[in-house]
Every structure is written in C-alpha cells, then in structure tokens.
Amino acid sequence: MAGARASLGGMTTTVFTPLGSAGPGRFRVAVCAATIAACVPYLVLKIAWLSGSTVGWNDAAAARGSALAVGNAVTMGMDAVAVGAALAFTFAWGRRLPAWLVVVPIWFGTGLLAPIVLGVPLGTVLQALIDGTAPVRGSAGGLQGWVYAMVYGGFTCQGLGLLTAFVPYARLRWADVFALRTADVPRGATHAVQAFLAHAAAVPTLAYAALQLVWACGGTAGQPAGEGMNITQRTVAGAYGLLALAGAAGLLAIVHRRGGRLYVPVLAAWTGAGATFAWSLYMLIITVGTPDFLDARSTPLTGLALLCGVLGGLVTGLAGAFFLAERQSARPTASSTP
Known part of the structure; x- marks a missing residue:
C-alpha cells in the first residue's frame, strides 16, 4: 500500500491507495512498446507465410505443407500471447487476471526465450x-x-523486454517471494510431495543436460554421421544444459530450504524448468511432425534426450506449482491485513 497525507478540518489523516494505482510510468510503457515492436516483424512474417507467400525461403516447395502451416499458426499465436503479456505486465488490469492465466504463458515463454537471449548473441x-x-x-x-x-x-529483444516488464509486476503481485529467506519458509502439507517430485525430476533433467553439454563441448553423440554444430549452435546447446542444471538445483534448494533470498532459487527453478520443458516439447513435436523439414537430423538418442527434457521440465514445474500455490494460500487476505 502507498500512503498520502490529507488535511480534514484541521486534522491530518493518511489515505491508503493500492500500490501501482498511479499508473505504470513512462519507463514501463516504453518497455511495453519496445517489446511489442519486437514482436511485429515475426508476426508479419508468419501472416505472410500463412497467406501463401514464400518470402525468405530458398526453396518454395519447402515452404508449403499442412504440418508447416500448423506450426506457423501455433508460433504466430505464441508471439501474439507475448504481446498480451507485455500489456498485462504494464497496466493495472493485468494484476487482476487469475494467477494461472499469467503464470503458465510467461513460464513457457521464459523457457523459449531464455536460451536464445543467453546463447544466440x-x-x-x-x-x-x-x-x-x-x-x-x-x-x-x-x-x-x-x-x-x-x-x-x-x-x-522480446526476452529482454518481457523480463524487464515482468520483474516489477511480480514484485507487486507476489511481494513475499522477494522478501522471504528460503530457510524461513514453513514446510506445508505438500512438502513431502514437492521433495519427491524434485528428486524424481532431477534424474531425466541431468540426462538431458549431459547430452546438451556434450554437444556444447564439440561432441557428436546423438548426431548423424557427418553432421556437426557451428559455434552458435554449440553455445545455445550449452545454454540449454546449464539452464537445465540450474532448474534442478533451484528446486532442490527450495525443497531443502537452502540458500539466501527465496527469489534466487525460485528464479533458477522457474527459468531452468521452463527452458527444459518448452524447448524439448517444441523440438519433439517438430521432430515427429515434420521430419522432412528437419532433413532427418534427429537420431534415437536425440529423441530420448528431448523426452527426458519434457519429463524433467514438466515435473520440476509441477513441483514449483505446488510450492507457489501453497505460498499463495498462506498469504494473509486483504481483510486480515492492517
């Protein structure tokens, strides 16, 4: 809450207004606008492809196909969700949305964008x-x-913009996560389930991370003979592997109440699990649905690693959801807060 002092008939009183009700401020509006602007070229390109254009393609025949059209429609929709998320993180109406409607898209979006932000530049x-x-x-x-x-x-640019917009939004909506120390969080009714899921998720997550780090170091295990990654691809693979390890370590730190401020392991688990799940699921769908488009560059070991990533990321996210839901239910309601 924010306080404003007012004088009434010679008496001074304090009037409380909801934090952030004064508006988002110029900086946050500018970040929102820049994030939306970064989405526009991708949206335009997808609309052009769905309309039958072959702009940007070397092979016009490769630009057509029902599976590719579905993929273009889905990814265009995902980019449109990023526009909506940027708006929700900036303006007051976004804090009135149901928590799940905010958390699920931004978790998946963070997972898709984090390895790109860390690895591609x-x-x-x-x-x-x-x-x-x-x-x-x-x-x-x-x-x-x-x-x-x-x-x-x-x-x-989208990843940086959404991160910049989401942090102040999260600090307003889930302030206790930023204020608490990990060791001070009480163990609730679902703690045993959280601990089981955290340890179960670590096994496939480590397998997925190991293969990604082998690729990052120049290994070719799981790649077709004669195929190799360039330096950029290896750097992105390294980002996948490190994020997966960070996600597993963050969740284990939470369930065992290790570390300092709570937001540090929450951030690690959030980003790592999101990246592991989102990219593994995306690549698994593409590998199964459009083998010709990928020029058959997948092997059984690659598919197994992607399956491990889906399972590890999903179970880590599920355990994190239990933890955050329990924290939310333990927060005092507005009627009981002075």
Whole structure:
C-alpha cells in the first residue's frame, strides 16, 4: 500500500491507495512498446507465410505443407500471447487476471526465450571472432540467412523486454517471494510431495543436460554421421544444459530450504524448468511432425534426450506449482491485513 497525507478540518489523516494505482510510468510503457515492436516483424512474417507467400525461403516447395502451416499458426499465436503479456505486465488490469492465466504463458515463454537471449548473441560474437563467419551460411532448413537474423534478433529483444516488464509486476503481485529467506519458509502439507517430485525430476533433467553439454563441448553423440554444430549452435546447446542444471538445483534448494533470498532459487527453478520443458516439447513435436523439414537430423538418442527434457521440465514445474500455490494460500487476505 502507498500512503498520502490529507488535511480534514484541521486534522491530518493518511489515505491508503493500492500500490501501482498511479499508473505504470513512462519507463514501463516504453518497455511495453519496445517489446511489442519486437514482436511485429515475426508476426508479419508468419501472416505472410500463412497467406501463401514464400518470402525468405530458398526453396518454395519447402515452404508449403499442412504440418508447416500448423506450426506457423501455433508460433504466430505464441508471439501474439507475448504481446498480451507485455500489456498485462504494464497496466493495472493485468494484476487482476487469475494467477494461472499469467503464470503458465510467461513460464513457457521464459523457457523459449531464455536460451536464445543467453546463447544466440554470445554465440554469434564467438563465431564471428573465431570462424569469421555468420551463424547461418546460405540457408537454414531452406530459409535465407536474413530470416534467422530477424527472427532471433526479435526473440532476444522480446526476452529482454518481457523480463524487464515482468520483474516489477511480480514484485507487486507476489511481494513475499522477494522478501522471504528460503530457510524461513514453513514446510506445508505438500512438502513431502514437492521433495519427491524434485528428486524424481532431477534424474531425466541431468540426462538431458549431459547430452546438451556434450554437444556444447564439440561432441557428436546423438548426431548423424557427418553432421556437426557451428559455434552458435554449440553455445545455445550449452545454454540449454546449464539452464537445465540450474532448474534442478533451484528446486532442490527450495525443497531443502537452502540458500539466501527465496527469489534466487525460485528464479533458477522457474527459468531452468521452463527452458527444459518448452524447448524439448517444441523440438519433439517438430521432430515427429515434420521430419522432412528437419532433413532427418534427429537420431534415437536425440529423441530420448528431448523426452527426458519434457519429463524433467514438466515435473520440476509441477513441483514449483505446488510450492507457489501453497505460498499463495498462506498469504494473509486483504481483510486480515492492517
């Protein structure tokens, strides 16, 4: 709550208003606008492809197909959700939305964008310095190089913008997560379930992370003979692996009440589980649904790793949901708060 002093008939009183009711401020509005602007090129490109255009494609035949059309429609919808999330994080009406309607999309979105933000810019710089080449030479899956630069550049800006908008939103809506120390959080009725899920999730998560880190270090296990990753792809694989480890470690720290401020392991578990689940699910769907588009670059070991990522990320997210729901129910209601 925020207080404002007013004089009534010679008496001074304090009038309390809801925190953030004065408006989002110019900076937050600017962040919202920049995030939406970063979504526009991707949305326009997807609309063009769904309308039959082959702009950005080297092979017009590869641009057509029912599975690809469904994928374009789904990813366009996901980018539209990012626009809605940016607006919800900025304006007061967003704090009145049901928690699940906010948490689920931003968890999945964080998972998709975090490895790109962490891996693509760094990998691009490293590849330019070491190899003297661009991340994409000629084409990627039949696409022209500028599509890669536009799409992943936009994703990086979206990720940074949504993060910048979400932090003040979360501090207003879930202030106790930022105020508490991990060791001070009481163990509720579902703690035993949380601990079981945390340890169960760690096994497939570690398997997924191990393969990603092998690829990041230049290994070719699970890749078709003759195939190899460039430096940018290896950097992104390293981001996948490290985020997966961070997610497992963050959840274990929460259930065992280790560490300092609660928001640190929550952030690690949130981002790591989201990245592990979202990208594994996305790539698993693409691998199963559009094998020709991927030029058969998947192997049984790759599929097994993706399945481990889906299971590990999902179970970690489920355990985190139990924890956050229990914390929410333990918070004092507005009627009992002075």
